Amino acid sequence: MSDVNGTYDVCIIGGGITGTALAYSLCKLGETSVAVFEKSYLSSGSTGRCGGGIRQQWSTKNNVRLAMRSVKLFENFEEDVGMDIEYYQGGYLMLSYDEEEAEQFEKNVEIQREEGLDVEILTPKQVSERYPYINTQDLIVATFCQTDGHANPHKAVIGYAQAAKRMGADIYTHTEVLGVDVENGKVVGIQTTRGYFKCNVVVNASGPWSRQVAELAGVELPTESYRHQIFVTEPLENFFPMMAISFAGNFYMRQAHHGQFIMGQGDKDEKPGINYNVTFKFEKELAEKMVGIFPFLKNLRIMRHWSGMYNMSPDAQPIIGQSDKVKGYFYAVGYSGHGFMVAPAVSEALSELIVFGKTLHTDVSYLNVDRFSNEDVEKEKNVV
């Protein structure tokens, strides 16, 4: 503690979408004594590795509200934050190949419409009329929301980070947080590879490492990281506006701004733990499946293949709030694969929680870790 390198009100651990968006949101509220600590480069964790989808078609009212607020913020991103992040509202086409799921889809649409979201239900015939390049064999039903879309996650992080910096925040990359200093049940500082920093608030926004970073302060979080893989093809002229996704079919795919197709699927056999290797099994399985549904893909080549971590919570929904054990210790973790899309709204809510002690725009209290002490965990169904 002898060599204090600096003092901040808020120290954020993790330079992904949550950390940088939170720094930005805090600065906008006038709280500019903020620093982000990233152990590698910005967006090097889950954000920079994700598919970049942004959707509002969720199965619970709260999640729909959170996502709709996020979309509002994405719509204004370029004007507010000052960076073109290739945001495009080409819609989300959710394809169901399972009777039970199809029924659930219709229930979801009811909830979504109640929240004011404009969602269509499409028959297979309508899907093939609208998207003649999709093979609709075995398709039961699809839903479509035009205001869903996608963006470039890395650019979003850089945009937030640069805007936060302009307002006075500090961003430390290649700086690892080694310890969180707690005195009398209250956060007082952090130890990093660049020395010690005093602070009143620490935010765990460390994605894949959320549980380990929580342990630094003696806080327990029920998260577990699982590898998910993605590959990207060479580019084509843009003709595929939407994100196509299927839970039962286990895939998602979009055409990015540059024209390349980005796609992924989950693997039920994946064991928890951080692993950035890639398997050829994934390439084979996904390539074969996707060529069946999107036959034009067979003429494309795979350019790159990588993996990233889903930081899973027990109910596949984020864990957001303040520790009741350690005062000043906040977390926004366990996004379960959809952190990028909700981060703007989550960060806004969290910044309000930190500055005002309560949220103003979106209620996130239902995402507090306390919910897991309740035996009856309601799992979000719309997750690949």
Next chain:
Amino acid sequence: MVNEGPTEKKHVKALVIGAGPAGLCGAIATAESIGDGKQILVVDEGIVPGGQLPKQTHKFFGHEGFYASVRGFEIGEKLVSKATDLGVQFSMQTTVAGIYEDSIVTYDRNNNSVDEYTADYLLIATGASERFLVFRNNTLPGVYGAGAVQTLMNQYKVMPGESFLIVGAGNIGLIVAYQLLQAGANVKAIVEASSKIGGYMVHANKIMRLGVPIMLNHTIVSALGEERVQGAIVARVDEHFKPIPGTEKEFVVDTICLAVGLQPSVELVAQTGAEIKYISELGGYVPIRDENMKTTADNVYIAGDLSGIEEASTAMIEGYIAGYNIAQKITGQDLSEKISTMKDELIEFRKGPFASKVREGLKKMNILFPSGGYRERTQQSTGPNGKLRAVIECPQAIPCNPCETSCPTGAINVGKNINSIPYVDYDKCIGCGVCVMKCPGLAIFLLQEKEDYSIVGIPYEFLPIPENGTIVKLFDKDGRYVADGQIDKVSVNRKDKTHLVFLRVPKGMENIVRHFDLAINSEEYVCRCEEVSRQDVEKVIDSGITDYEEIRRILRIGMGPCGGKTCRNVVLQIIAEKTKIPISESKLGAFRPPVIPLPIDAIVKSRKGVDKDE
């Protein structure tokens, strides 16, 4: 690695990636030791095995044990037939697309098919790729890398242009210039940014006497032309290699050939998890390895330029060392004697001044090679007047001795240290000219003073072969016209095509004449795949983003078909220049598979094919 999914994985004991001199020698060493070449598979992208050898038409340096004085393409043929005789399997036109957690995936371009392998041992000998240079209009058609020029000209027999500017006076630039001249092209100049010629002086002398200027302290600043290259602007550079305004010169050329060095191709070895480190003396990022060529990854060996930019002889020796070590592991037999013989060879080859960078680089991995112990002074005497005799103009200590071993009378001495500069014993020399035709550097001449004129015998590798009695123009070692002369006679060397032409030159010019002439004849792009310019990169760096991975994601650098093989180091250099943080301290970016674009239908086909069989 457990078999999963319908695709059958093939298993080999040793998988060799790259059929260049290092990979071939590794395969040969392993095959001959385990006595079963079928257990060894060599995978290579090329149409024919041999790596860079099939496009090399010049004779190689070294000693006979490693094919000195043999032309590169012939060395390739010899090694391939040796490996084939031992039963080694080859998979050509096939790229290892990635070393995945669960398998090694190859893509066969010819059949558009994908295969999966597992291997007990990997020998990665992926060699090097060419460094790229950033200058205005460098995307104009007509800007080539030296390797591409060699492939087109020497392998496919297509001339990429008629008049050339060559950038870079290392061995590759000098050799390509010579090969272009042999093929009838006009080489206007070689520009070299540093203050000295990087390649062997004997290579430089070969082209200087043909009249090609080597412009030191000069670089190219722009290609000129609308649709394709029509010219080039070069300028003098200051001590920081920045062009000095006002020193520009224009050349009318239709082709610009870049020969600005090589960088190890580490993409695949990085995917094995082997530790990679930036060691500039070895050419950039290189795998950390031990004296036995083993990387920090289990059962993963390397050899050749991948382990540090050097040359073919040492690549072959490293291949043997790696190959014997793998064989030792496979069979349990003791091959330490063979391995230590090869290590002694390496020590010999690396004692000379040209190996100093490699020695320095390897020192950073705690691998030490001694230097010195060779003769550095050139012989002063050119022998007794009037006697037909050899004079050797080999000014640098390079590891090479075919002159000594080919001399039928034992008149030439290099000695035990192969780096020593050769001396001629004029009592023993009979002026037979064998050494003239053998010397890979074309650095030996014959002299004889006669009553009215002198005879100069020079090595000659051009067409047509001149007729006796023809009047010719005579040039000095810098390609300057000095006098007229006459062809006295020609010894045609049908076997290896270095002929010996005897010229009659005016008396007193025997030490001057070294060649004759019969004929009396915009934007600067960093990443060409994604069209990212230097200005784009600098703008991002200026905005405070200095991490390679961050810049890459913003500008899409390295996300095109080359996967960053061309632009990664250029960007790292720009970052280093602008941030003043050396590349060795900046963060190594990811090397993601596949290293070549992999057709989806080939992957799907590989699964369907198996399904049908079931």
